[in-house]
Amino acid sequence: MSLLFSIGKSVVTPVLLGAGLLAICCCAPGCRSRGFQPHVINAPYREPAQVASAQEESPTIDSHLLDVLAEELDADAWQPNRDWSPLAVWNQRMREEEPHGEFRWRFHHLAAQQKLHELDGEATPTEIEHNYWPTSALLSLEQQGIKGDSAAIQYLRELSERNDRVGHNAAILLCQRTPSTCEHLASRLESIVRGEVESSEIRGQSIDEEEEAPSADVEENEEPAKTVPTRLSVSMRCAASEAWCRVLCATCDDVREALERAALLLNDPTLELTVRGELYCQLAQWMAPRTIPMLDSALQGSGQASRAPIEIRRAAVLACLQHAAWHDSILLNPSGPKGDSSWPETIWNARYDPDVTVRRYFVQWLSIVEESRIDDARSFEMLQSLTRDRDLLVQRDAIVGLGRLGTPQAVEELHRLLTRREEPIRETAIRGLCQRHVSEATRYIDDESVVVRRSLAASLAERPTTDSVRLLEQLIVDRDPSVQVAAVESCRPWPDQWAVPVLYSGLIDGYLSTRQNSFDQLQRRTDTVSTFPHEASRNERQQAARDFCDQQQLTPLIGRVHRPESAVDRANSPEARELQSNEVRQKWDAFREQTAVSLDGMNSLALFNADDVPALEQLLASSNAADQTLLLNVVLPEVSEEYAALKEMADAAVDVRRRGADRLAQLGGERRSLSLYVVRVLRERLLHEQDRIVWQRAFAAIVLDGTDEAAELALLALNHQWPDIRQLGCDFVVRHPHPSRGIWLLPLLDDPNANVQLAAIRATGLCQNPIVLDGPPVSGSSDAENGHVADVPSRGLRPLLSHAQSNVRNEATIAMSRLGDQQAIQVLMQMCRSPDSETRMHAIAAMAESRQSRFIEPLINLGWTESDAGVQHAILRALLELVPEERRPEKLSPVAPASDALKVWMDWWKLQSTRDTTSS
Numbered sequence: 003m004s005l006l007f008s009i010g011k012s013v014v015t016p017v018l019l020g021a022g023l024l025a026i027c028c029c030a031p032g033c034r035s036r037g038f039q040p041h042v043i044n045a046p047y048r049e050p051a052q053v054a055s056a057q058e059e060s061p062t063i064d065s066h067l068l069d070v071l072a073e074e075l076d077a078d079a080w081q082p083n084r085d086w087s088p089l090a091v092w093n094q095r096m097r098e099e100e101p102h103g104e105f106r107w108r109f110h111h112l113a114a115q116q117k118l119h120e121l122d123g124e125a126t127p128t129e130i131e132h133n134y135w136p137t138s139a140l141l142s143l144e145q146q147g148i149k150g151d152s153a154a155i156q157y158l159r160e161l162s163e164r165n166d167r168v169g170h171n172a173a174i175l176l177c178q179r180t181p182s183t184c185e186h187l188a189s190r191l192e193s194i195v196r197g198e199v200e201s202s203e204i205r206g207q208s209i210d211e212e213e214e215a216p217s218a219d220v221e222e223n224e225e226p227a228k229t230v231p232t233r234l235s236v237s238m239r240c241a242a243s244e245a246w247c248r249v250l251c252a253t254c255d256d257v258r259e260a261l262e263r264a265a266l267l268l269n270d271p272t273l274e275l276t277v278r279g280e281l282y283c284q285l286a287q288w289m290a291p292r293t294i295p296m297l298d299s300a301l302q303g304s305g306q307a308s309r310a311p312i313e314i315r316r317a318a319v320l321a322c323l324q325h326a327a328w329h330d331s332i333l334l335n336p337s338g339p340k341g342d343s344s345w346p347e348t349i350w351n352a353r354y355d356p357d358v359t360v361r362r363y364f365v366q367w368l369s370i371v372e373e374s375r376i377d378d379a380r381s382f383e384m385l386q387s388l389t390r391d392r393d394l395l396v397q398r399d400a401i402v403g404l405g406r407l408g409t410p411q412a413v414e415e416l417h418r419l420l421t422r423r424e425e426p427i428r429e430t431a432i433r434g435l436c437q438r439h440v441s442e443a444t445r446y447i448d449d450e451s452v453v454v455r456r457s458l459a460a461s462l463a464e465r466p467t468t469d470s471v472r473l474l475e476q477l478i479v480d481r482d483p484s485v486q487v488a489a490v491e492s493c494r495p496w497p498d499q500w501a502v503p504v505l506y507s508g509l510i511d512g513y514l515s516t517r518q519n520s521f522d523q524l525q526r527r528t529d530t531v532s533t534f535p536h537e538a539s540r541n542e543r544q545q546a547a548r549d550f551c552d553q554q555q556l557t558p559l560i561g562r563v564h565r566p567e568s569a570v571d572r573a574n575s576p577e578a579r580e581l582q583s584n585e586v587r588q589k590w591d592a593f594r595e596q597t598a599v600s601l602d603g604m605n606s607l608a609l610f611n612a613d614d615v616p617a618l619e620q621l622l623a624s625s626n627a628a629d630q631t632l633l634l635n636v637v638l639p640e641v642s643e644e645y646a647a648l649k650e651m652a653d654a655a656v657d658v659r660r661r662g663a664d665r666l667a668q669l670g671g672e673r674r675s676l677s678l679y680v681v682r683v684l685r686e687r688l689l690h691e692q693d694r695i696v697w698q699r700a701f702a703a704i705v706l707d708g709t710d711e712a713a714e715l716a717l718l719a720l721n722h723q724w725p726d727i728r729q730l731g732c733d734f735v736v737r738h739p740h741p742s743r744g745i746w747l748l749p750l751l752d753d754p755n756a757n758v759q760l761a762a763i764r765a766t767g768l769c770q771n772p773i774v775l776d777g778p779p780v781s782g783s784s785d786a787e788n789g790h791v792a793d794v795p796s797r798g799l800r801p802l803l804s805h806a807q808s809n810v811r812n813e814a815t816i817a818m819s820r821l822g823d824q825q826a827i828q829v830l831m832q833m834c835r836s837p838d839s840e841t842r843m844h845a846i847a848a849m850a851e852s853r854q855s856r857f858i859e860p861l862i863n864l865g866w867t868e869s870d871a872g873v874q875h876a877i878l879r880a881l882l883e884l885v886p887e888e889r890r891p892e893k894l895s896p897v898a899p900a901s902d903a904l905k906v907w908m909d910w911w912k913l914q915s916t917r918d919t920t921s922s
Contacts, residue, residue, distance in 0.1 A: 402430060436458065463496070594632070685711075732761035834860065858884050
């Protein structure tokens, strides 16, 4: 069989599922290619000379460390690496960086701590200094062998001779690190992939010894040890397929022949679907997806009966995405023809696939496949249509994909999307614009939406350029604190030459928290510990920042990009604001004089513009009633959309008021935050409003804002006569909980409307105010002699525990348990034993949200006797929320059945209890 393929730069394979805390398997060098030169782009593997050198002196094997390493490797701990992404490879290549990354599969296993405790007593001082506690023995070897990893390689080579699970894991790890020296392990890896490996019962027996005759020293009545089949997990077989492909390409003179050997395995009808899909992804590193056996048929057929299994369809599209990220003919041959033949014809069926993941992979492939000479217009049309996909995630991927496509049509479409009112669309569009055209995002530096500016700051992290620095220098002194935080975080992955100028700006002109975070990052970059006058005046901070940069030799980096005083600084200076205020006041005086002479003062409105609105709002706050009326009804509506909507809300006609409320909701709820003056006027408008629709639409304008002014409007809603308006107020508190707002909700705990009552209970539990448990003490009811509060009717949550309605009792129990109330916690435990599965799942979800470790043991005990599959999965999700990643069971597998996973948790808890008892 003839296979057409090309060799990529190196190999980084994908991950879709979660990974544990300790990543034993680190990025290895690639493999080299000796044959088939006409199709070689460049050699994908380049190994360090220290590893490949046969003359390097082998380290001495420590038997104790070897035992500990063997104990760690004696586990079924292969898991997918969720940190990998083909798009990360593509981004690195677009930045003209050498692609690097992690393996698709990692070996995750925490150290054998009990064994390490035993070894601590035997360790010498030198060994303790370089010990592997508390991480792992393998990681310790890697750290000791930084100049060539010789120690780790030697230990793995020693253990790979064993014919058991330890040997299998060691062989895979060894082949990941030094594939060119592991030709002798290729057949063993193939057997692991096929699931045909047998394991010897004799500890430490080598593969070569397995077939030898029994020793003559064995007595006649003593039978030799027999080999029994090892039940290999799918994860281990997938990890072995990754290592196998690396070894084949690194050790065979004819790479074509080597990959044909792996590709032929796909013709085996008994091969598990997961392993088959993994081979798709591995072979796509080197081979064109069109030439991989059975891959085209994986996407063939559109009916339910003829469609391939979902895991195969996902793997097929992912393989295409994998190949596109590494093989871009435009970068290699800019004048090459369009229409690359690397892709199967059935790839286009993925556009209509019912699975969201398949469609998302297709969108990502389509956004970067332009690099492989697919027609630009066709890619743009498909991406544009997919921005209207029924799934929100696909929509967002398609919008960002337009940015990766980067054609003039795509950029124009992104600008059009940024004119939409829906804030999630605009947020995603700015991310897409920053993919390849950072300079095009400059016009949105002063966008009225905080979300858009924050998304812009976060999106710049992937593109450290001069334009990115200039944008972040302005965003790091943005008027919104969250935008400044995003700007500081975007600098974190940047090199010093780009990050230091931005951090310097934040250190001088950012908010206090921004100044502290910027200085902390500068200290980490320079590996220093010092102090900085964060709360001093700007001049003092500027001088201290200059002194720090001089000491750390950072001044040349700042002077290359940093502008001492930007246009934004000048516009926001106190002097500039005072000058503008005086000019607006002069315009206002002239306008009042003209309106006093003529009732038609509209001709004088040309004096004002949108930039004058802040100064006009200050006049509004300090003027008399007549001037306020003139400002609200004549001046501000002509220069501000918000005040124009407020003017309509004062109209006598209900249709006009509804139109004004709807207009205000669009401006405030979707695009930008309303100023505090607008919210104050809105409150006055709604204070006497008698139309429900006006109330509901106007309230949508402030529901995303957690300011005090918006909260005052929410308090007005909580005390409204209509239940649906009261529920709006409860929903606001759920979005923006605060201890003081919990007191506001107490009268609604006995609301006659059931929906309002439940919403109030839910919101009360989120405010974290313990007063809501029993209500505030009644004035004059305290007993001065004993200091206790007299028995008075309570308005808190506790009486609801005995409410007649079960849903009220359940919500009150959950709300009180969030506050740590012991009575509610006991009731929550009882809810977990309810005969109704929905009630049990509701209680389990509340335990997970509480983040209280006290619920771990009850959940594990509940899972041991639970038979409902839905409740079992709810318990597993809750345990993942409550137990930190580094403490979770080592043998926990994300693909294991729920009952097996619960048994792993039970065994883990018994071990934890035993250790706690021993320690005490």
